[in-house]
Amino acid sequence: MATDIPTLEQMYIDSCKRRDILPNTEILSGFFKAEVKKSCNELCSLEIILDYLEDIDVPPLLDVCATIETSEIEAVDIRNGPSCSLNGECALSLMRAFNQKLRAVDLQDSPFGKDFLRFIPRELSQRGLACQILNLRSSHFRKLNMAGKFMQIHTLNLDFSTSLTSFLEDCFTCMPNLICLSMCETRVANLWTTISALSKLSCLVELRFQKWLCCNGSASPSASSGGNLEDQPDVGLPISCTDIGEQLTDTEEETYLNPGTDEEFGNLFSFNNIAINQPVQSMMEDSSDDSEVDFSSNWREFDYTDLLANLSSGWNRQVNLQNEVSSGASLNQKEESLTGSFGRHIADVPLKYTPRHASPICFEKHYREYMIASLPHLKVLDNLPVRKIDRERAAVTFSQYFEYLPYNRKHKESVVSILHKREIKETRSHIQSKNQKLSYSYGNSQYFYTRSLCAAKVGSSAWPFLHSLSVSGCDLGDGSRSFRPRQFEYHPSLSSLMVFGTLDGEVVVVNHENGKVVRYVPSLGAMNSVLGLCWLKKYPSKLIAGSDNGSLKLYDIEHLPPTVTGMYLGAGSITFDDFDQLTSVHINSTDELFLASGYSKNVALYDISCGRRIQVFTDMHREHINVVKFSNHSPSIFATSSFDQDVKLWDLRLKPIRPCYTNSSSRGNVMVCFSPDDHYLLASAVDNEVRQLLAVDGRLHLSFDIEPTRSSQNYTRSYYMNGRDYIISGSCDEHVVRVCCAQTGRRLRDISLEGKGSGTSMYVQSLRGDPFRDFNMSILAAHMRPNSKYEIVKVNLLASCDNAKGYSKSQDSCPSNSMGG
Incomplete structure (x- = not known):
């Protein structure tokens, strides 16, 4: 007589007996529920809630994992809630043990296991995971770096990861099958680095950085609703902006807006329901100054009538869909169009739309158009379908407000190709016919090849090389010290020299290429913060320095001692009347x-x-x-x-x-x-x-x-870069420097400054373009925290840096934002 094959439940109980451990009732309940689903001809899935497990419960469960691989269980879902105290290593070993059966993994911060989501993102990034859906909500990682293998994942949800600010350039190359990505209420802000990272996702069709909701919860046309998005009529904003292919009830909407309990967290990401209940393939076929801004509270609720009025008047900061409504259309025409398209009359009931949990990137002007133009395979953005007319308008907006490559180059070229053309002296007319003639008045100038090389290098990466100017080599008699720069100027004729004045009244001449101090002038109580600096042009060793207490001096660095070890006697300086x-x-x-x-x-x-x-x-x-x-x-x-x-x-x-x-x-x-x-x-x-x-x-x-x-x-300062080709602009309430074409105004890049550690962005106090090096600049920046110190950050747009270092040194100066260049 054949012996009965033991059930998974019995195998688990036997393993517990061998280890002298009491079986976990929640695990037993999970096996029982899986059997019930199987008997009802439902998807036979096993759910494991980590909150109910202790470290001691994991080994016997691991013993049955190999059997689960060959069992009739079709999928395993794992999630944790706010009360999880399981060790991070135990949790990861359990996830990996289920292998190809692992379907959805829901992880969020746990106040009881403090190492849980500090340990897990690091391990996940290094080794990957075999799940199909990953919901990861953590406040412990700032820069996304998913380097391990995620070959099965098609849905990634990072909503409410409030410390996440940016990505490494190749962080998504390990996810070749990713279809849906959500990053609501993160701190992602830079359009250029974001697109550079997302462009590696060839299968991405749905993306969101905010969640548009319709207060009446009616369904919206979307990528998974069965319609052809490309052919949908131009009807302005869709009737509703709920999630893909589903209708939110009042309870579900409240759950999304106020996540908290275990049950609520499981409902946060609507992609879950799509991916679990529908095959992935069908989804593809259906788809054709010292304070930080609280971005989550800046949107307001509005109705459809208000929307049309505001869109026509250019209300672009709160709604980035102003091009959806043509300026000549009347409200009645729009109502008729909507009624015909969706088979319902909406004139009697104003529809209200609310964008929720917007990340800072959503506040960028022309955000939606930039995303659509840069991601040609995208079908849904922020719950709104991307139609053919949206793509056409996005292309026009992109060409009007953004510069794809420097000097109006339309196509990326390799540096080797450009150098080869220069060596064989290819005629400029032939080159221009391939690159489309420049819009610049000096397009036929002798600088053509130089600008082509710059365009190739700047276009190779959205992550420029940034590093803090580290000053050393000055013997001050009291060992090494840290300067607190408040103003700086490049030398007009010597490419290696820079002078900066400090909040303490010092004047420091430094070789900014190697960080060595060339000359140092202490304040000796004669000066306060140095706000004015200017080099003489015909006499390159001389400069004027002025402080906020009115002191004005001319220094000749040739007559200053290279180091100061004793009393400064004022040699090599002239004093002017105070101002x-x-x-x-x-x-x-x-x-x-x-x-x-x-x-x-x-x-x-x-x-x-x-x-x-x-x-x-x-x-x-x-x-x-x-x-x-x-x-x-x-x-x-x-x-x-x-x-x-x-x-x-x-x-x-x-x-x-x-x-x-x-x-x-x-x-x-x-x-x-x-x-x-x-x-x-x-x-x-x-x-x-x-x-x-x-x-x-x-x-x-x-x-x-x-x-x-x-x-x-928000005091703004702007200077020229590359002669008068580009301008760089930064403001003291923001952590970004904008690079714009001085001929057209189009934006080329935004450079984001980030401090070391969570929530330590930096603001721009001042900046200068390097007069000798194209697409190089220096930024005087300070951390967005009390008693922060200024530092000079050097930026090279021609060199890429995958992982720019944070700029951090404990600093104790109090920012003065308003005055000085």
Whole structure:
């Protein structure tokens, strides 16, 4: 007589007996439920809830895992809740033991097992997992690096991983079959690095960084609803914005908005239901200053009527779908279109839409269009279907507001190919016919190959190389010390030199290529924060330094000792008359005169050779003058910018009683500077209002489309880079530097600054383009925390860095955000 084959339940009990362990009732219950499903001809699945397990329960369960592989159990689901205390290694060994039967894994932070989701992301990233669905909610990882094998995974949910800010470039290459990805309420913000990482996902059809919901819970057309998305009519926003192919009840919506219990967490990600209950293939076929912003609270509830009105008036910050509604369509026409498309009349009941749990990336201007244009296989974005008309409009928007590659290159080329063309002296006309003729006026210039090489290198990675300028080699008599830079300037003729002034009144000349101090001047109580620095052009060893207490000095670094070990006697310096509350100094093109401005309406003119103040021009503005700049070529022309919202151009030959012209912004002006050829003036006002003026008469040439933050303290500074080809702009309430084409205003890249550790983003205090190296710059940045210290971060857009180091040193300065260039 044949012996009966023991059930999984019996095998588990036997294993517990051998180990002298009491069987876990929840495990027994799981086996029983699987048997019931099998008898009812349902999907025979085993669910394991880690909250009910202790470390001692894992070994006997592992004993039966090999049998489960060959049993009639079709799938194993594992999840944990807030009360899980299981050791991370035990949990991972259990997940891996189920192998190909592992279907869904739900993991979230556990207050009782503190190492659980610190240990698991690291192990998962290194070794991978065989599951199909991974819901990972953790506050313990900031940069996603999934390097292990995830060959089976088709759905990844990282919602509410509130420390997640960015990805490594190749973090998704290990997931060749990933179809659905959700990252709601993460801190991901950079469009360029995000797209660079997501572009590795050739199968990705559904993506979300926020969740659009319809308050009445009606179903929406989507990738999995059976319709052809490409052919759907242009009806504005869909009738509802619920999840893919399902209708949220009031209870389910509340669950999503207020996750908490074990049961609630299991319902967070609607992709779960799709992937579990529908084959993956069918889904593919159906688819054709010191504070941080709380992004989750900035959206407001609105109804359909409000939406149409706001879209037509360009309300783009809160709804990035303004192109969905044509400017000439009336509300009645839209209602008729909606009624015909969806078979229901909605005129009597205003439909309300609420975007929930938006990540910061959703607040970027033209976010939706950028995503659609950059991911050609995407079918659903933020629960909204991507139609043919959406792609057409996205392409137009992308070409209007973004630059795919520098210098308007349309296609990526290899550096080797460009060098080969240069060596064989291929005719420029032939090259331009392949690359589409440049829109720049200097497209036929001698710089063609240089710009082509730059375009190739910048286009090779969205992750530029960033590193903090580490200063060493200065013997201060008290061992090594840490400087607190507050202002800096590149040398105009010596490519390796930079000078920076500190919050403590020191002036430091440094070789920024090797980090060695060349000259050091202590404050000795004579200076406070150094806010004004300017090199002489004809005398490259000399510079002017001004501090906020009004002190003004000229230093000759050739006559300064290289190190300071004793008392500083003031050798190699000239002292000028003080200028009270100084914020800015600048020298004219002949090195004869310099100007000083500050917290007043006046500007002082100094004679460098005589070492004295010549004149004070009074009441040049209605409010204090933040920055004064001489032109680069005319020794008598200078510009001023003031918080009275005016930028003015002056001529010393006219004894500046009245300006040559005045140009006004809508906010107070923080910065103004001339382009290297003096063709333009670049004016930066509070909260990202950046404009380029024609220097000859002050007419507006270009207004850069940078999204404001609605903060009156968001002081913006902008400078030129690569001559006058590009501008770089940063603000003191934001951790990003924007690179824009100075000819078209199109955005080329955003450079995000991140500190070391969770929640330590950095803000931009000041910045300068490197005058000798294309697509290189330095940024004066500080951490977004009290008592943070400034540091200089060097950026090279031509070199990629897969894992830029965090910029961290304990720093104790108090930021002063408003004044100085």
